[in-house]
Amino acid sequence: MNLVEILIELIRRTTSDLPPDVEHGLRRARAAEIDDSRAALMLDAIITNVEIARRDSVPMCQDTGTLTFYFSVPAGADCVRLESAACEAVRCATARGLLRNNTIDALSGSSIDSNVVEGDAPVCIFRYHEAREVTVHLLQKGGGCENVSCQFALPDETLRAGRDLEGVRRCLLSAVHKAQGYGCAPGVLGVCIGCDRAGGYKAAKEQLLRPLDDESSVPELAALERKILKDADELGIGAMGMGGRTTLLGVKITAHTRLPASYFVTVAYMCWACRRHAVRIADK
């Protein structure tokens, strides 16, 4: 397969094949609900949908989302070529019905049917690594959950949230409560403590690439991840906000540096359709 074909296949998998850890989380959520309950009906539909999408290679959600390609490249890699291959792959995947016509010119409101505007869409992020091959992670995140992502600047008086982990906890529960079912619960929280505003959103979103069973290597963050996961369920929001026992499938938190004057807590809310896959591309 050439580079473009490899990336089309990555898109096909990401849009149609929910990662096994996320599917496992959904099945566990379903098992916790009573048969014939509202949450059970929602989760049954979601799980059947996951099976159909995988079997038929069709998008699991019609909002095929913002496509973000995270390229890890060796020094000297041809990033221009990689980015144009990603653009071409998006064009082809759209023509094949793997992606919806999902890109709008913000000024005119008209549809950019190809989903490609070089340098703008899809999003391509590059970083160097020691290995000799190129690794590509693709994340597809839809608009419903993006609309409930949010950022807090601490201290926050209304939440009585100070500049410490207790303050972070208050922000995160408040974010889940505010999202209700709008972000297509049960969702996943990607969280960044610190950074500037722009960096916070970027780092929070990247946390969504972590598998659900991955715990933070920082003990206090791992503890906070577990606590939020448990407390969010007790809010009772449930699948699609119809009430139920599982509100979140995972919480992934990272902490970065910050300026003395700023303390941002940034939340990337991901819907249950946590679409992420990766591929390694050998030299040449």
Add this chain to the structure above:
Amino acid sequence: MKKTIKYPFTLRQIKELRAGDLVRLSGSVFTGRDRLHKFLAEGGQPPEDMQASAIYHCGPVVVRDSGKWLIKAAGPTTSIREEPYMAGIIENFGVRVIIGKGGMGAATCAACKRYGCVYLQAAGGAAALQARGVRTVENVWFLKEFGATEAMWKLDVKGLDMVVGIDCHGNNLYDEVRHHSDMRLKEFLND
């Protein structure tokens, strides 16, 4: 137990539904998103009579295959964006069923009660399943003006499973869930 409803939706069918009921819906539905709602609310006329019909907040993934439209994915979009327009559309065009996700606001809830309309929650993102429930594409309008995602599609669907979110008796399930979560949040933030 699921209640079954079928297009054209009679007032009697609608009145029997209560917030929280599980429903299976079949028959014709019109899709409509932001562009269509704005158009209708600003005095635009629907290309077909919408009396006793269902409007589905959905922008499908569609491909054209040897002269026929194929719906690849057709899940609900967030309904609250249509809140400024919904009550007027219910009143003016006699829509009896709204399908979407996330629920709607007080104005829509009041219009449901006044004119006899229900809001049904489909499983958000379950687009492949819901596309499989589409038997045929009966028609499409505004394809050129609004694009395929925002166009008004008339779909014949079979057996879509949903939950009544807002009924025509003034009950709103989302308010109940929100109220419960408000109380729990207060407890969490006070300990």
